[in-house]
Amino acid sequence: MKVFKFGGASxxxxxxxxxxxxxxxxxxGTRQLLLVVSAMGKTTNALEQIFxxxxxxxxxxxxxxxxxxxxxxxxxxxxPDTTHLVYTQLEHLSVSLQEYLRAFPVSDNYDxxxxxxxxYGELFSSTILHHFLQQQGLENTWVDSRKYIQTDSTWRxxxxxxxxxxxxxxxxxxxxxxxxxxxxxxxxxxxNNGLTTTLGREGSDFxxxxxxxxxxxxxxxxxxxxxxxxxxDPKHFANTVRYPEISYQETIExxxxxxxxxxxxxxxxxxxxxxxxxxKSFLNPAGEGTRICDCQFNLIAPAYIVKENxxxxxxxxxDFTFISEKNLGTIFNALSELRLKINxxxxxxxxxxxxxxxxxxxxxxxxxxxxxxxIIHYNTNLKLYTIKNYNPxxxxxxxxxxxxxxxxxxxxxxxxxxxxx
Ligand code: ASP
Ligand code: MG
Numbered sequence: 171m172k173v174f175k176f177g178g179a180s181x182x183x184x185x186x187x188x189x190x191x192x193x194x195x196x197x198x199g200t201r202q203l204l205l206v207v208s209a210m211g212k213t214t215n216a217l218e219q220i221f222x223x224x225x226x227x228x229x230x231x232x233x234x235x236x237x238x239x240x241x242x243x244x245x246x247x248x249x250p251d252t253t254h255l256v257y258t259q260l261e262h263l264s265v266s267l268q269e270y271l272r273a274f275p276v277s278d279n280y281d282x283x284x285x286x287x288x289x290y291g292e293l294f295s296s297t298i299l300h301h302f303l304q305q306q307g308l309e310n311t312w313v314d315s316r317k318y319i320q321t322d323s324t325w326r327x328x329x330x331x332x333x334x335x336x337x338x339x340x341x342x343x344x345x346x347x348x349x350x351x352x353x354x355x356x357x358x359x360x361x362n363n364g365l366t367t368t369l370g371r372e373g374s375d376f377x378x379x380x381x382x383x384x385x386x387x388x389x390x391x392x393x394x395x396x397x398x399x400x401x402x403d404p405k406h407f408a409n410t411v412r413y414p415e416i417s418y419q420e421t422i423e424x425x426x427x428x429x430x431x432x433x434x435x436x437x438x439x440x441x442x443x444x445x446x447x448x449x450k451s452f453l454n455p456a457g458e459g460t461r462i463c464d465c466q467f468n469l470i471a472p473a474y475i476v477k478e479n480x481x482x483x484x485x486x487x488x489d490f491t492f493i494s495e496k497n498l499g500t501i502f503n504a505l506s507e508l509r510l511k512i513n514x515x516x517x518x519x520x521x522x523x524x525x526x527x528x529x530x531x532x533x534x535x536x537x538x539x540x541x542x543x544x545i546i547h548y549n550t551n552l553k554l555y556t557i558k559n560y561n562p563x564x565x566x567x568x569x570x571x572x573x574x575x576x577x578x579x580x581x582x583x584x585x586x587x588x589x590x591x
Pocket of ligand 2: 178208
């Protein structure tokens with residue numbers, strides 16, 4: 171039993187769909203394989219924009235139409251017969267999305283409506299993939315992941331009810347997989363009263379890990395446009411190296427520090443059941459890729475991780491007394507209420523600093539909440555560099571070139587907050 175996850179780039183155009191089908195044919199066969207697919211290309215970003223405009227009561231129809239045409243063009247290339255059922259199903263989805271956008275109360279719970287709207291990307295892509303594989307002779311069932319991954323209603327970052335989810339996936343999907351493939355959506359979950367939730371941006375990797383865990387899969391494959399797990403993002407660094415094999419632990423830490431290659435929540439369920447994760451290139455499926463498993467290496471290439479759009483906030487006590495545990499409690503509570511995550515923190519006698527992702531409205535709420543008790547300063551437009559397993563050369567390479575505002579190091583990890591050059 172295997173699970174394959176295909177991200178947005180692996181279904182971004184008609185050729186990509188053909189390539190995907192070839193991979194499934196060559197590697198997976200026709201049963202005991204569940205496919206998890208993300209929204210096509212940059213669809214999730216487009217839906218976010220559409221949703222924001224709808225909430226601001228601005229005209230969203232132009233982007234909506236563009237996104238629809240983007241899908242339609244691919245579908246027309248894949249299904250020359252325009253009476254094919256896929257057209258009716260997509261039309262149906264598109265109408266229900268439009269109806270939702272027209273009808274939802276904009277003053278109501280923003281995050282809840284966000285999930286209902288954003289989820290259409292995966293509903294479109296999985297519907298197309300289902301029919302396309304079917305047409306290529308790869309018999310499969312389309313499964314609505316919202317009925318299998320049950321979550322609470324923490325909108326945009328839903329928490330999984332593992333016991334329920336595992337029971338129902340084992341009960342219903344295992345028998346089905348004995349006979350054929352399953353195609354389902356990444357990123358989506360559902361509440362027990364039938365509403366859609368999402369698992370956090372880029373959450374399809376996590377979905378795939380949930381299915382792999384619940385099916386006791388022998389392996390999870392994540393197909394990407396890079397050769398495997400690299401020690402740095404090629405967009406930021408020249409001379410990247412691929413890890414042929416790396417431990418769950420190292421990978422979790424890299425994801426935590428912001429390596430965008432795998433969603434941070436993906437590894438934990440796999441590590442629990444010792445399911446190996448293969449990161450492979452859909453452009454070079456025969457390539458070795460990376461195997462992430464229960465292994466241990468003493469010497470591994472330093473990993474360079476950059477988190478963009480960071481903000482450094484410092485709090486000091488108004489009467490120049492020391493920052494106490496009680497003060498810290500107040501600050502942590504406010505951060506957790508506003509779902510602002512600390513990427514790095516530092517404490518001195520009279521001030522406490524945190525580096526967090528920059529969310530304008532949440533930052534302003536934070537200041538409002540705490541300004542009576544603290545003097546608060548902040549810097550925006552920063553980046554956070556992390557070098558895991560650093561060595562003198564790697565420090566020279568990165569740190570020397572930056573305007574550093576804050577630095578922190580442990581035996582294995584060096585982090586700096588710096589300004590854009
Ligand atoms: N489509 C979703 C996103 O872009 C989930 C994913 O791709 O993993 O965030
Ligand atoms: Mg993606």
